[in-house]
Amino acid sequence: MWAIARTExxxxxxxxxLWFWTFVLPIVFIVAFVAIFSGxxxxxxxxxxxxxxxxxxxxxxxxxxxxxxxxxxxxRERGMVAxxxxxxxxxxxxxxxxxxxxxxxxxxxxxxxFGFGVVVYDLPLGDPFALILLSLALAFIVTGWGMAMAVIVxxxxxxxxxxxxxxxxGALLGGLWMPVxxxxxxxxxxxxxxxxxxxxxxxxxxxxxxxxxxxIWFHLVFLIVAGxxxxxxxxxxxxxxxxxxxx
Amino acid sequence: xxKVENISKHYGTLQAxxxxxxxxxxxxxxxxxxxxxxxxxxxxxxxxxILLNFDGDIHVRDWQVSxxxxxxxxxxxxxxxxxxxxxxxxxxxxxxxxxNLYGLKGKELQHRMDEVLDQIGLTDRVKDxxxxxxxxxxxxxxxxxxxxxxxxxxxxxxxxxxxxPQSRNxxxxxxxxxxxxxxxxxxxSHYMEEVEQLCDSIGLIDKGQLMEFGRMEELLEKYxxxxxxIAGEGIELxxxxxxxxxxxxxNGYLLNSEEPLLTLEKLVAxxxxxxxxxxxxxxxxxxxxxxxxxxxxxQLRDA
Ligand SMILES: Nc1ncnc2c1ncn2[C@@H]1O[C@H](COP(=O)(O)OP(=O)(O)O)[C@@H](O)[C@H]1O
Ligand SMILES: [Mg+2]
Numbered sequence: 001m002w003a004i005a006r007t008e009x010x011x012x013x014x015x016x017x018l019w020f021w022t023f024v025l026p027i028v029f030i031v032a033f034v035a036i037f038s039g040x041x042x043x044x045x046x047x048x049x050x051x052x053x054x055x056x057x058x059x060x061x062x063x064x065x066x067x068x069x070x071x072x073x074x075x076r077e078r079g080m081v082a083x084x085x086x087x088x089x090x091x092x093x094x095x096x097x098x099x100x101x102x103x104x105x106x107x108x109x110x111x112x113x114f115g116f117g118v119v120v121y122d123l124p125l126g127d128p129f130a131l132i133l134l135s136l137a138l139a140f141i142v143t144g145w146g147m148a149m150a151v152i153v154x155x156x157x158x159x160x161x162x163x164x165x166x167x168x169x170g171a172l173l174g175g176l177w178m179p180v181x182x183x184x185x186x187x188x189x190x191x192x193x194x195x196x197x198x199x200x201x202x203x204x205x206x207x208x209x210x211x212x213x214x215x216i217w218f219h220l221v222f223l224i225v226a227g228x229x230x231x232x233x234x235x236x237x238x239x240x241x242x243x244x245x246x247x
Numbered sequence: 248x249x250k251v252e253n254i255s256k257h258y259g260t261l262q263a264x265x266x267x268x269x270x271x272x273x274x275x276x277x278x279x280x281x282x283x284x285x286x287x288x289x290x291x292x293x294x295x296x297i298l299l300n301f302d303g304d305i306h307v308r309d310w311q312v313s314x315x316x317x318x319x320x321x322x323x324x325x326x327x328x329x330x331x332x333x334x335x336x337x338x339x340x341x342x343x344x345x346x347n348l349y350g351l352k353g354k355e356l357q358h359r360m361d362e363v364l365d366q367i368g369l370t371d372r373v374k375d376x377x378x379x380x381x382x383x384x385x386x387x388x389x390x391x392x393x394x395x396x397x398x399x400x401x402x403x404x405x406x407x408x409x410x411x412p413q414s415r416n417x418x419x420x421x422x423x424x425x426x427x428x429x430x431x432x433x434x435x436s437h438y439m440e441e442v443e444q445l446c447d448s449i450g451l452i453d454k455g456q457l458m459e460f461g462r463m464e465e466l467l468e469k470y471x472x473x474x475x476x477i478a479g480e481g482i483e484l485x486x487x488x489x490x491x492x493x494x495x496x497x498n499g500y501l502l503n504s505e506e507p508l509l510t511l512e513k514l515v516a517x518x519x520x521x522x523x524x525x526x527x528x529x530x531x532x533x534x535x536x537x538x539x540x541x542x543x544x545x546q547l548r549d550a
Binding site (some may be wrong): 001002003004006007015078079082083084085086087088089160218239242243246 | 251258292296297298299300320321323325327328329330331333335336344345347348349350427429495
């Protein structure tokens with residue numbers, strides 16, 4: 001289990017594409033959008049940065065699903081899944097080992113992007129305990145869904161396309177680009193079914209309204225339940241995934 | 248002893264294995280031979296405990312695959328047909344990964360890694376990334392990763408596909424070494440010569456069915472009768488048939504005979520008398536290739 005996690009982490013660190021998607025691109029987006037919107041007189045600077053920094057952090061957190069899809073599909077195509085299934089490692093240990101490094105990457109990503117916000121834009125943070133719990137829940141759902149998608153998709157391209165739909169569609173409808181209050185009521189109802197919405201509302205609650213864990217408990221439960229659902233789906237789909245493994 | 252009892256396996260509607268049974272004695276080398284798509288890899292994956300949905304049962308020593316899967320897995324080193332390595336990492340990282348997966352750690356792992364690296368001849372490349380390796384080196388590392396935990400049973404699925412003769416030889420010497428250490432080896436291939444050279448017993452598999460199973464010599468004796476091969480200008484089937492049962496083979500003819508030496512004498516006399524000069528006239532030793540042809544009517548290679 002730790003062996004798998006360690007190996008995966010080593011591979012991840014070497015993956016330049018992942019660094020770009022995870023850290024470089026989001027920072028570029030944050031800088032660009034803060035520059036564009038902070039000129040707006042009608043919203044306070046604090047509101048602008050609290051919309052943009054957590055918003056883009058959430059959006060780009062979802063892109064970890066692409067890396068997960070690539071890793072799992074590759075493992076399937078070169079028969080690594082079958083190879084590992086021939087060792088005494090259990091399925092749960094396998095998934096845990098594969099999942100942990102991505103969880104760590106997303107947590108580092110959230111830390112770096114928020115840290116960037118604090119240092120460059122004076123982003124206020126609010127209750128640290130609530131902030132950490134919400135960030136854990138966010139990392140949990142994106143990696144949980146990532147595992148489910150990685151195990152289910154037939155091809156890498158299909159996984160990349162689906163991630164983009166989920167990440168960009170979710171960002172639009174979940175209010176990451178523009179607060180949901182500005183959107184039609186129908187859309188606002190859809191938003192409430194999306195993890196992106198609950199994650200952003202959670203961060204706003206903590207940062208803008210000074211909320212604590214008690215104020216975001218529903219947000220946390222929503223994200224964790226959705227993440228668990230992803231994990232369960234991955235486990236259930238594993239036999240088919242193994243059957244498709246080469247060699 | 249490894250006892251395979253009535254194994255069948257379906258992929259959807261496709262029957263990949265059809266009621267296969269055989270027994271392998273420990274310490275021997277068993278060769279599974281058949282054309283591409285015969286079901287070799289499927290059987291290997293079932294034996295390694297990878298595929299779980301199949302009919303029938305497998306006993307390894309006193310264990311039953313349906314109950315004691317973990318114990319069996321710890322005893323098996325499975326070397327897949329595909330090269331399963333993390334190629335952006337070093338050989339050392341790969342060995343550590345697989346050693347860990349079999350529960351090896353610390354000094355013990357280091358010690359086994361040194362031994363295995365020596366065995367596969369990669370000691371001086373251990374710090375290099377696998378991407379920089381040749382096909383043959385990757386194959387050898389692929390084997391090494393499965394040997395760290397000293398498995399009593401080594402399952403090799405077509406380990407020599409697509410490599411140069413030199414690497415093939417070094418893989419053969421690894422296998423000979425494993426045999427000398429008393430390991431049980433289950434080896435699949437679609438190259439007859441390899442299996443003839445390495446294995447004590449063989450199973451011939453085609454379209455999911457085990458066509459024949461037994462000790463090498465027994466099978467050769469049973470199926471491929473000693474015969475003569477003759478080729479050249481003026482040598483015709485009609486003429487040969489007066490000496491025995493004849494058939495075309497390659498660019499000449501095969502003449503079956505209970506007493507090949509005697510027939511050879513007669514043939515030589517006949518050729519002299521009719522001033523025929525065959526290009527080739529020789530005793531023909533039956534090969535596994537011929538058995539397979541006799542059983543299935545197809546050549547292994549173009550199958
Ligand atoms: N995962 C799979 N799903 C569906 N069919 C498969 C799968 N794996 C193998 N097959 C089919 O089962 C048959 C046997 O395949 P395999 O065991 O790989 O043969 P071999 O190793 O002898 O070439 C082939 O017809 C192959 O197409
Ligand atoms: Mg095969």
